[in-house]
Amino acid sequence: MSDIQYLINQINQFRDERNWRQFHNPKDLAISISIEAAELLEDFQWISSEEALEKNKENIKEEIADVLIYSLMLCDELGLDVKEIVEEKMGKNGEKYPV
Amino acid sequence: MSDIQYLINQINQFRDERNWRQFHNPKDLAISISIEAAELLEDFQWISSEEALEKNKENIKEEIADVLIYSLMLCDELGLDVKEIVEEKMGKNGEKYPV
Amino acid sequence: MSDIQYLINQINQFRDERNWRQFHNPKDLAISISIEAAELLEDFQWISSEEALEKNKENIKEEIADVLIYSLMLCDELGLDVKEIVEEKMGKNGEKYPV
Amino acid sequence: MSDIQYLINQINQFRDERNWRQFHNPKDLAISISIEAAELLEDFQWISSEEALEKNKENIKEEIADVLIYSLMLCDELGLDVKEIVEEKMGKNGEKYPV
Numbered sequence: 001m002s003d004i005q006y007l008i009n010q011i012n013q014f015r016d017e018r019n020w021r022q023f024h025n026p027k028d029l030a031i032s033i034s035i036e037a038a039e040l041l042e043d044f045q046w047i048s049s050e051e052a053l054e055k056n057k058e059n060i061k062e063e064i065a066d067v068l069i070y071s072l073m074l075c076d077e078l079g080l081d082v083k084e085i086v087e088e089k090m091g092k093n094g095e096k097y098p099v
Numbered sequence: 100m101s102d103i104q105y106l107i108n109q110i111n112q113f114r115d116e117r118n119w120r121q122f123h124n125p126k127d128l129a130i131s132i133s134i135e136a137a138e139l140l141e142d143f144q145w146i147s148s149e150e151a152l153e154k155n156k157e158n159i160k161e162e163i164a165d166v167l168i169y170s171l172m173l174c175d176e177l178g179l180d181v182k183e184i185v186e187e188k189m190g191k192n193g194e195k196y197p198v
Numbered sequence: 199m200s201d202i203q204y205l206i207n208q209i210n211q212f213r214d215e216r217n218w219r220q221f222h223n224p225k226d227l228a229i230s231i232s233i234e235a236a237e238l239l240e241d242f243q244w245i246s247s248e249e250a251l252e253k254n255k256e257n258i259k260e261e262i263a264d265v266l267i268y269s270l271m272l273c274d275e276l277g278l279d280v281k282e283i284v285e286e287k288m289g290k291n292g293e294k295y296p297v
Numbered sequence: 298m299s300d301i302q303y304l305i306n307q308i309n310q311f312r313d314e315r316n317w318r319q320f321h322n323p324k325d326l327a328i329s330i331s332i333e334a335a336e337l338l339e340d341f342q343w344i345s346s347e348e349a350l351e352k353n354k355e356n357i358k359e360e361i362a363d364v365l366i367y368s369l370m371l372c373d374e375l376g377l378d379v380k381e382i383v384e385e386k387m388g389k390n391g392e393k394y395p396v
Contacts, residue, residue, distance in 0.1 A: 002101070002102040003101040003102055003103045003181075003182050004102050004103060006182070007181075007182060007185050007186075010185075010186065010189055011185075011189065014189055014192065014193065017198045018196060018198060023343045025148045026143070026148040026151065026152065026159075027143040027147065027148040027151065028342060028343050030136075030139050030140045030142070030143050031140065031143075031229065031338060031341070031342055032342060033136045033139060033140075033166060034133070034136040034137055034139075034140050034232055034236075034335055034338065035335050035338055035339050035342060037129075037132045037133040037136040037166070037335075038133055038232075038331055038332045038334075038335030038336070039335070040129050040132060040133075041129045041130065041132075041133050041328060041331060041332055042332050043129070044125070044126040044129050044130075044328070045325060045328055045329060045332060046320045046325050048126065049124045049125040049126040052125065052126065053125065053177070057177075060125075060177070061177075061179055061184045061187070061188075062184075062187075062188050062191070064170055064173055064174060064179065064184060065184040065185050065187065065188035066188060067132060067136070067166065067170050068167075068170055068181065068184075068185055069185060069188065069189070071163055071166050071167055071170065072185075074163055075163060078152070078156075078159070078160075080160060080163065082102075082106075082167065083102050083105070083106060085160045085161075085163060085164040085167075086106050086109075086110075086164050086167055086168060086171075087106075087109065088160070088161075088164065089160075089161050089164035089165060089168065090109055090110065090113055090168070092161070093113065094113065097117060099116045099117060122244045127243060127244050130239055130242070130243055130328065131243060133236055133239060133331055133335075134236045134239055134240050134243060136236070137232055137233050137235075137236030137237070137331075138236070140229055140232060140233055141233050143229070144226060144229055144230060144233060145221045145226050200299070200300040201299040201300055201301050201379075201380050202300045202301060204380070205379075205380060205383050205384075208383075208384065208387055209383075209387065212387055212390065212391065215396045216394060216396060223346045224341070224346040224349065224350065224357075225341040225345065225346040225349065228334075228337050228338045228340070228341050229338065229341075231334045231337060231338075231364060232331070232334040232335055232337075232338050235327075235330045235331040235334040235364070236331055238327050238330060238331075239327045239328065239330075239331050241327070242323070242324040242327050242328075246324065247322045247323040247324040250323065250324065251323065251375070255375075258323075258375070259375075259377060259382045259385070259386075260382075260385075260386050260389070262368055262371055262372060262377065262382060263382040263383050263385065263386035264386060265330060265334070265364065265368050266365075266368055266379065266382075266383055267383060267386065267387070269361055269364050269365055269368065270383075272361055273361060276350070276354075276357070276358075278358055278361065280300075280304075280365065281300050281303070281304060283358045283359075283361060283362040283365075284304050284307075284308075284362050284365055284366060284369075285304075285307065286358070286359075286362065287358075287359050287362035287363060287366065288307055288308065288311055288366070290359070291311065292311065295315060297314045297315060
């Protein structure tokens with residue numbers, strides 16, 4: 001099994017043990033990604049990257065993880081293949097910004 | 100090679116071909132995750148999940164991909180192992196929200 | 199009439215001429231504030247404050263205005279007095295961060 | 298004195314009593330607006346507008362106030378007249394979305 005599918009399975013098991021799927025509609029998952037992205041950004045508020053990493057490294061790790069967890073949840077909910085959509089977007093970015 | 104590492108390699112190659120690493124400090128990567136998360140959210144603005152998927156499915160795919168791309172870039176920049184930080188955060192969430 | 203009430207009246211008139219009030223529920227207004235805040239942030243992505251102001255001053259003005267417009271709309275929708283809630287929050291901040 | 302200028306004066310006095318102006322560069326103020334907008338959005342996460350207002354009305358007031366405070370700070374920092382930029386943006390919106 002791929003690493004990505006392994007993580008999605010862990011996340012789904014966690015969700016289902018708590019009976020949370022009922023709340024996880026795509027709109028609220030998108031809202032949740034924005035909220036977690038802002039919590040990550042808060043670790044850098046008023047300070048430089050260097051100071052942020054010195055003071056908040058542990059929390060930065062957790063907030064990136066939260067962004068990834070909700071993003072994987074949304075992919076799974078919409079039946080999207082993570083590797084496929086990332087490669088497709090990279091292809092499109094390559095056309096937009098040629099070397 | 101894991102599929103996560105495969106994607107990170109693709110992303111790094113894309114970045115290095117354009118000589119963009121100089122811009123990719125952690126603070127601006129965190130900013131970029133927030134911006135892409137908001138572009139994803141825009142696909143759901145004023146409408147229900149159902150209407151959003153009907154109207155904006157293609158763009159939703161692209162915006163989730165952008166959130167993932169910047170999140171993987173930031174993990175790579177900080178030397179974080181994606182699988183490890185997601186599993187650690189799931190463990191912590193499990194303590195916070197027991198079954 | 200206060201200048202805040204004057205702006206709210208202008209905004210309400212604009213909305214009502216387009217029959218948009220039906221879409222303006224508080225949750226989607228909160229979503230809209232986040233989207234506009236991210237569009238403002240995009241003017242500063244990858245660059246310093248100085249470069250941002252040099253390159254994007256006109257757009258920065260417009261994006262701050264959009265954040266303010268949706269924030270005033272939400273206040274009006276919830277029957278909140280802008281001056282009152284700002285003063286109350288300043289009072290609370292003063293207790294949290296004494297001089 | 299207008300209501301808006303009165304609030305800006307209160308905010309500036311608060312900032313100067315704490316010697317915080319040194320941190321308040323435009324880029325970090327834009328970051329702060331996004332963070333506060335996401336905290337507002339958090340009050341609506343997973344629930345409807347109605348449930349949010351029932352459960353979180355007090356906090357919603359505070360988070361809108363924070364968005365307004367940072368937006369007014371940024372206007373003042375950039376020498377922008379709030380009434381003017383909002384009216385200009387409404388004019389532009391009117392051209393984009395004719396009645």
